[in-house]
Amino acid sequence: MIEEYDALIIYCPQLGGxxxxxxxxxxxxxLPCRKIxxxxxxxxxxxxxxxxxxxxxxIQHALTPPTKTRMDTILELIEKAKKVKxxxxx
Ligand code: SF4
Numbered sequence: 001m002i003e004e005y006d007a008l009i010i011y012c013p014q015l016g017g018x019x020x021x022x023x024x025x026x027x028x029x030x031l032p033c034r035k036i037x038x039x040x041x042x043x044x045x046x047x048x049x050x051x052x053x054x055x056x057x058x059i060q061h062a063l064t065p066p067t068k069t070r071m072d073t074i075l076e077l078i079e080k081a082k083k084v085k086x087x088x089x090x
Contacts, residue, residue: 002025002053003022004049005021005025005044005049006020006021006022006025007020007021007022008020008021008043008044009021010024010039010040010043012024012039013035013039014035021040021044024036024039024040028062031054031058031061031062032050032054032059032062032063033062034062034063034064034065036050036062036063037050037063
């Protein structure tokens with residue numbers, strides 16, 4: 001069952017604190033964190049767990065870093081927002 005490891009605790013380098021496995025497997029729009037393999041490979045059979053509970057598409061979606069294009073888009077939006085703010089403050 002998917003809740004099998006939910007109560008296991010790990011130190012999360014991103015949050016800087018201890019968190020349960022449940023958080024790691026759900027934080028990415030209900031899919032696993034991108035780092036789940038690195039963080040959990042020495043604690044549980046994480047590859048097996050992912051294979052048993054998620055489709056290949058879900059795993060790919062969850063583990064692939066955001067594309068540069070997406071990041072570029074976000075940066076562009078921030079840049080635009082800043083310009084609008086500057087104009088309104090003039
Ligand atoms: S898998 Fe993600 S949320 Fe979980 S401990 Fe690692 S970095 Fe933190």
